[in-house]
Amino acid sequence: MTALILHHYPASPFSEKIRRALAYKQLPWKSVVVPTILPKPDVQALTGGYRKTPFLQIGADIYCDSALICDVLEHVQPEPVLYPPHLKGVARVFAQWADSTLFGAAMAYNLQPRGAAALFANLPEGMAQAFSEDRREMSAGMPRLRPPEATAAYRSYLRRIAHMAEEHDFLFGAEPCLADFAAYHPLWFTRTCVPVMADIFAATPAVLEWMDRIAALGLQRMEKFSAEDAITVAARAEPLPLGDEVFQDEHGIALGSSVQIAADSFGTEPTQGELLAATRTRYTLCRQDPRAGTVHVHFPRIGYTLRQAQA
CATH class of the missing domain: 3.40.30.110 (Glutaredoxin)
Incomplete structure (x- = not known):
């Protein structure tokens, strides 16, 4: 190959x-x-x-x-499969929601001033402004969540993910699928790239335990x-x-x-x-x-x- x-x-x-x-x-x-x-x-x-x-x-x-x-x-x-036969439909639908709605709320929360300051703290001067202008151009015409609405939505979505993670090791059962990887990545950004914002996970420890299971699934080659x-x-x-x-x-x-x-x-x-x-x-x-x-x-x-x- x-x-x-x-x-x-x-x-x-x-x-x-x-x-x-x-x-x-x-x-x-x-x-x-x-x-x-x-x-x-x-x-x-x-x-x-x-x-x-x-x-x-x-x-x-x-x-x-x-x-x-x-x-x-x-x-x-x-x-191992990303699309288990009995979950093909629901995994794709859930992943589309995670890649759009969940991601949008998470990033609007992550990149409010406190998070943005932490993200760009060790980067060259002017990088924060250049990045902001670049992403503003890429998202021209798209509706944007304000930080208060993004925070409320993100908290709600984390509670819903916690309910799923409390029932199983992974979101839809004992094994991971596409839905897990799609839901994981915006939460990973909060926890890893802007840890100053990670206090939002305090109310949902099951989410952090599920994230640890995702991170432990394999080593990068x-x-x-x-x-x-x-x-x-x-x-x-x-x-x-x-x-x-x-x-x-x-x-x-x-x-x-x-x-x-x-x-x-x-x-x-x-x-x-x-x-x-x-x-x-x-x-x-x-x-x-x-x-x-x-x-x-x-x-x-x-x-x-x-x-x-x-x-």
Whole structure:
């Protein structure tokens, strides 16, 4: 199997979701640390515009969005499972809630002034302002929770997670599943990246015990790798053959068309390329880059928009 290359940075919550899943499956992976804010020339050489973190590279195939990355990891190594057969539906629905509603409340709570000051305390002067401006641009037009509402919502969500963790070792039973990793990562940010804000867990000790069980699931099998080497890997590889899944046309856009795909909310910078596949669950674009060569960039359908490219 071609190496799994995860493009991430240490304090990225969604990256932690994938790092935990990789550890659980005991998959070896190469670590490329990406910038937290623009410019990201090495990222965009591979993705063509998408700049959210993380993304997964396998040769000349680039997989965007943590939801799709989890699907890919399950395909690469089916055991231990992220999607137990009796939980496939509920795990996906719960994970979508955790990645959006729970994450939004948690981060609005985490990054209020006390948390932000702690997060940026040891970073270069001006980094806090640059990060804030970068994320403000990425979230333009999105509704934002004010700290009081975020705190109240986060407390409620922690109580609900505690109720689940009090019943089982993991959220839906004796073994972890996708739902656990999706709920874990914004709480991990509170506990690890802004510990000054972690007093919110005081009322829900069962949540901390559950988080400890997630963290203990496996050791990271990670090897440091450079962005330049990752681009070289892509340039020397051929994209994997596409599967035989049926084309599902919801837009009246034919395969082979020049299109743009973008996230529908946070981080809406588009990626442009030739539409190679539009299956029940994902889109695939072919694009050319002077440094990375021919790459296939994959996106999940849910959370992303497909449009004909401007002539």
